[in-house]
Amino acid sequence: MIAALNLTKIFKDRKRGMIAAVDQVSFTCRPGQIYGLLGANGAGKTTTLRLLATLLQPTRGTATVAGHDVVADPVQVRAHVGFLAASTALYGRLTAREMITYFGRLNGMTDAAIRARLQVLAGELDMDEFLDRRCDKFSTGMKQKTSIARTLIHDPAVMIFDEPTLGLDVMTARAIVRFVRQCRDRGKTVIYSTHVMSEVEKLCDVIGIIHAGRLVAEGTLAELQARYGERDMEEIFVKAVGGEAALAAALNT
Amino acid sequence: MNWNHILTVYLKELKDSLRDRRTLISMIVIPTLVMPGLMFGVGYIMTKVMKKAREEPTSLVILGGAEAPGVVAALRAEPKFRIVEAKADYRQLVSDKKIRLAVEIPAGFEAALQAGEPKTVTLYHYEGELKSGMGVAAVERFLRDFRERTVTERLTHRGLPVSLVKPFEVKRQNVAPPEKVGGNIIGGIIPYMIIILCFTGAMYPAIDLTAGEKERGTMETLLCSPLRRVNIVLGKFLMVMTASVATMALSLVSMGLSVVAGGSLLGGGRAAAAASSAGAKDAAAGFIPLLDPLGVLGVFAMILPVAILFAAVLLAVALFAKSYKEAQSYVSPLIIVIIMPAVLGMLPGIELTAKTALVPILNLSLVCKEMLSGVWHWPYIALIFGSTTVYAGVALAACVWMFNREDVIFRA
Structure with a gap:
């Protein structure tokens, strides 16, 4: 609300x-x-x-x-809140997994909870193939998917x-x-x-x-x-x- | 403050920075490889040049001298000198550095010598030129010996003792322990190097973690997380501190090692090294093992609040910039601001007083010089540590304040 x-x-x-x-x-x-x-x-x-x-x-x-x-x-x-804007970019030197895990931790989640949630999100967003690649090499689509997973990691x-x-x-x-x-x-x-x-x-x-x-x-x-x-x-x-x-x-x- | 959040931010920044080629170069490659390489290289070349200049015979022109065959023969017999045929343009030859100097022996020199009339031998040299200076010193030494021999001969001839003209001797005796000599000689350079390294080590990450993040668009992403800004600032600040201290420590260790290794390899020796300013670094080769280890520990303890101050100031300044380039143009002039007080501290006239103890950077430079020579002024040390900690605290608070300002974070 x-x-x-x-x-x-x-x-x-x-x-x-x-x-x-x-x-x-x-x-x-x-x-x-x-x-x-x-x-x-x-x-x-x-x-x-x-x-x-x-x-x-x-x-x-x-x-x-x-x-x-x-x-x-x-x-x-x-x-x-999950906030997604054109101006919320990804850390290019981190992998998608590291990026999402970082924001999970910042939201106070345990590593086990992050892993479980990430598995669900990666499945839904079809991210498994590039989860462990660095964000600076991503196509626009991959970047958006990673950003979405980042905003959703704590299920806002x-x-x-x-x-x-x-x-x-x-x-x-x-x-x-x-x-x-x-x-x-x-x-x-x-x-x-x-x-x-x-x-x-x-x-x-x-x-x-x-x-x-x-x-x-x-x-x-x-x-x-x-x-x-x-x-x-x-x-x-x-x-x-x-x-x-x-x-x-x-x-x- | 939430240490868990601070640690999370810090560890992420550390990982991120260690994957950045530019940070790696500024934090690890330059201090461990380039700096000692440069010092070693420059030291090696200087030592070689000096050695060559010393070993090379002094080339000189003798002017006049037709009536002083004895002096000329003695000059020619001396292996340190190489006599060049007299030419009219001897001044030009000296200026062109073809010869080191010209020795003008006045007409009727030896006859005047016999008669006891004073005459003047003129040495034409090139002021400030290393080889010419060395040549003049060698010829002066030769002529002084020649004069003393003449005096001794005359005194003996007249049956008088030599002590008549040399009633007493002067002798120097060093009482300073070797580590204090070391502290005095390199005590000025070490704090200077530490201050510069600490600052340059913090520069790149401070820009990358603030203006760099803004430019890449990750700052807003980070600010969306449920962290208080103070935790973000402290996490980033710790990363900048890490880079600053790592750069300094790596540089000092690798320079120390290369100076010790280089010193023993080159075998420059103290006397030879004292001859040139670059040689001073070489001189350290002999002294570094003799530095008071407690003094070195003291220097590291004193540098801590300064590193905090640098990291906080750099973060605050760089955060204000919109882009990496803009941040560089704000931060680069700060190097001069840092260097000036550090250089002042190396000057001989400036001493540690209650007033200078309050001037940041200058106080560090002064107290480090003292600590490395084994002098511990505890009240000053406490005052310097305390005042620098206060400055560092203020800078850190300013940094947090900057992070909380919307017009700084979203500056368009």
Whole structure:
């Protein structure tokens, strides 16, 4: 379960002064549900997810993730979260097994528990062939699989995905999407950020549209289609953010 | 603080670093192979050059001398000298280093000598040039002997005792025990080497573990784990310390061994080595076994807080950078900041006082020099250890503070 309440993050910028990267964002995501955070570049998706993963501290507001408050108890939040982003890379000089074991240990697991869990994950993700090879020699697909196993080693209740398909080839991207669905089907709480409209349509149970740090629209695909009178997600998105001019203005700041 | 977490991070960083060719080169290959090789090589070449310069006869031109056949014959008879035919451009020859010097014997020299009139022999040499300097010293020695012989002859001739012109003798006698001589001679160099090695050993891993991780995108991965930042910092810090101390220890051991081995191989001897600055390292060959082992242990104990200080400062500075390259440009100028106080400590006028004991690095340099010569100023040692520990603690706290700053970790 994720419940964000008036989550706000203000950055100081030398040129632009105080910038609200996330501005009073509130939403709820329940177990067994995929919450899609849709927004253009710089809309505040990554900052929101970093706040939920406690990599950043909110300026105002708070959020409860897996029953723990992100401000009061960030360590417990991280212990129950699996965070996967384009910016969470692998240690190139470690093997996949060492990488995953390291994160198992950091999560306080015993070596026996790690071994057992890794065997299951390697089977599910078809990793056995490259488990003992160094990550710097991996293809993109192998890297993603290893990253997924890394986020799942401690079997977290909440999964946070920050544009996980960014820059991936079609096959790998499809595998990721399939995997995200599996997470939902196993009852995990999943939040997924992207700027790819088709992924949101296919994947997300609830869609939140974020623009200039604010959550401007929220609902299921059907609800949004009804509200904006459009079938196409892209059209819905453009209407929700206030038209193409508003989108262009936000991208230029 | 959670020691289990710190240990997990440390062991992972250690494994990761030992698989990195660049760390291996800076931590193991350079200290154990390149440094002693360089020292041995330079020492060997210097000794060879010096030996050759000493053994080679002094080439000189005699100017005048037609009226001083006795002196000229004595010069020619001396095997250490090689007389070159007199030429008008003798100055040019000296400048071009074709000859070491020119000896100008004034007209009527021997006649004036007989008559007891003082005359001046001029030596034309090239100031600052090693071979010319050696040649001048040899000719001066020869002429001094010649003058003394003349004086002795005159005194005997007049029936006077030689002691008339030499009423007393001067003799030197060393009272310092050999290990103190060793401490004084290399006591200045050892702390200097240790300080530099400690710093350079920490440099590469400090960058790799901070800016390097940011650049490769693994920092965010690590920060997702349920660890408090302080445990991550301490794990990384221990790895940087390990690299720093390993670099220093490996360098010292291999340099010590190669100096001892090289010294006995080259057989340079102390007197010969004292002739040149590079020879000072050679001189160590004779002295290192005589160094006070307690002093060496003391130096290692004193270096510990400094290694902590270096590791913490380097981590904090490198963490601020976005990329490996940026970190290098912040860290490289720090070497000068480290070297200056270390060099100051080698200067003879600067002594250990309550004030200098508070200056980091300089205090280490000074106290190590004393400890290696067997002098133990306990109050200063305590003050230096204490103050450096405080500095190191502050630096480590600053490092943790930096890791907790979002604008540093996610600097874009």
